[in-house]
Amino acid sequence: MEDAHQKLDVIIVGAGLAGLAAAISCGLAKHNITVLEAARQLTEIGAGLQITPNASRLFKAWGIETEVAALAAEPSLLAVHRYSDGKILAQEDAFDQNIRRKYDAPFIDMHRVDLQKILYKRAIELGVDVRLNHRILKVDDASGSKPRVVLESGQSLECDVVVGADGLWSKCRESMLGKADAPLPTGDLAYRIVLEIDKITDPELRSRISNPEVHFWIGPQAHAVGYSLRGGTMYNIVLLCPDDLPPGLSRLNGSVGEMQDLFTNWDPILTRFLRQVDSVDKWKLMHRAEVPSWTNIQKNFVLIGDSCHPMLPYLAQGANSSIEDGAVLGRLLSYVRSKAQIPWAIELYESLRKSRSEMIVRETFHQRDAFHMPDGDSQIERDTLFLSQLGKEVDAKFPSRWTCPEVQPWLYGYDAIKEADNAAILSLSKRC
Template sequence: MIPEKARLRVVIVGAGLSGIATAISAALSGHSVQVIEQAQELAEVGAGLQITPNASRLLKYWQLPATLWEAAAEPTKLTVHRYSGQVLAHDDTFNQGIRAKYHAPFVDLHRVDLQQALFARAKDLGVTFHLGQRIEGLDFDTTTVHSVSGERYTGDLIIAADGLWSQCREAFEGKKDAPLPTGDLAYRIVLTADQITDPDLKALVENPEVHFWIGPGAHAVGYSLRGGQMYNIVLLVPDNLPPGVSRQAGSVDEMKELFAEWDPILNKFLTYVTTANVDKWKLMHRGEMERWVNDKSNLVFIGDSCHPMLPYLAQGANSSLEDGAVLGLLLGQMRDKAQLPRILRLYESLRKSRGDAIVRETFKQRHDFHMQNGEEQKKRDEIFLSQLGKEIKGAFPSRWTCPEVQPWLYGYDAVKEVEKAVAQHPNLFSTQAESALASL
């Protein structure tokens, strides 16, 4: 445990996945943590999340309750289809291979289940939550967050975990910086097993697998949640939402028309969709930030506030959990508050290059999944089909099973990365470590 003189008062802005994960990690390291959240309650709107081994190992490390794993679905197979239904890639032992390679599972969870489990663990660790508090501004001279209601939250460190529309980022940059549209939107759909009467579809739901359908300018993904009691479908299509509108109820007829020529299995699932369970979300992004830490070293960014990710590799939540783990673990190495600037710079050096690289990789996956029909698409499909039923070698159009990209994503171990960094910079955590900054 850190000495009392190194104990920080940490103020986290945002109680999404990244904010609560960081709260847990920082609290486990011995710091005093409070979280400010504008929502009145933590019943986050959302649907499914694919939690890959780089993050699932953290959930076990943080000792989240057993109920979380009971609410998970572990897919046994992963299949990529041409939009017509033709199988392009298939891993028949996906779960076994993942566990063997990464010693952690790939699981599909409902976002609310994960958020509630993180929330419960954070409260057990003594984290204080201030809900219903919209922030109005940051004072970097006093390390204070001001809320619209007039409350002030002062500490030693402010952690910006306020997502894509981050007000902390605006305060840091000193200007309005709205996210940019990507040209795509997502239909997010959740069905219950009870809604589905077709026996073949019900079997797909109750026996968890992951299915992708890829086509011109769009793709779809479907997977089970809650142990096979729910089915999550995400349809990624060209954006037709009005400017300035980031979310609205989806039109079932419009959605079905977009996918009318696609795989009959996908279309059968869509017959169960009603206006009550479909929303359209505009997919937005931001450019890379030059820095994640301010000059005073009392503001640091994590998650979507600094590297928002498109859903094409399902790494937004996973990467945010990595950020929180690394930052909290590094803060656990403190012996004096004077070390904070050095530790934040080490965090930035460990996380920024990976976060930015994952963002770039998601755009590459979008390109490979959304190819228009033509010569490039035919060459892509030739690569797929040449390896169907075989051990995949070399670069592969689906990074979910690519032997080059998958280990880089899923093999990342935040705990070991911090241990390695600490071992490589032994002087960094001493009280006479100013010269060590030059090595970062």
């Protein structure tokens, strides 16, 4: 098998989580990988991320499980509270153990930059050439048999496969569609907050941070989520509420007072956390309309991650599904034995990834509907259903997809490597 291996030149645009996951996966497939990243350095962009078993199982396969565990926090409980008084609507104890038993991989919380640096280091170990401060302008796939990446510097690079992993404001996507294509507002925004335990004196808050759990508070048109990071030394809070940022503005330093006012009558434990905040970022939450294809006609240029499926963070799947994309793509490219097989691998990637990712995007909007109900009859009905399952193993379609027995298994049970292997082997057997 090794003798027949066809080394491909792959250029990945973007060293975010999608790009680095693809770099590792393609690196393990022994291709020549170059990553072009616009940023001068990998800095603390973003905040906490919830990493679910569909992504964490890949860390084991990629040999970074131990490094990830050292910087993660694994929550032992997941609870949903009514916003106003903190009343528990849903609670799963031994959440960590249950998840590991069901999915053979953990549910963990991390700072985005910690994960990005671990992925970066692994990519470098695998021989990936990561070039920072390399902003691309476009991908030209029309002028020859090979796609060409054109950089802002004027340089242009040719390769066998281009992977567009350049995020929400993707230039690769625009090149593929042949037109400008701005992401669409979802109508919501997120306040992202990270607190350090060393700066907090309140003993109850300190104890909550050092004992990792996940807590949601759900209310009219808004919800909040809080969880620990870095082994219980940091706390991440995301507040989700209606978007009031002007059109065209996607991120802003928020006003702490305005943020506290919005959540002023919420559960006192949440407002005590919010009183610790001295600065906050406000992010407009964007999505995109589904497009017919994530690949070009020649099948040598492909989109992954937020460039093709940005989503509401209400199921914490944006990064997880971007990591899945990278894993599937690289694994499929490991089966390529001649350059003529590239279109086969790219088509298979799209057939495996597009429908799943778009289903997750739709599910995030359903989660918003369920979490953001105004007080009234539907909310009372929802809370009655929540409470009917309290203290039991949930056995009904559940308003929180985080523990729903219908949604959680397909979301968390996905094994990207197995999916890619099964599809490749089946497809190759049909061709013989």
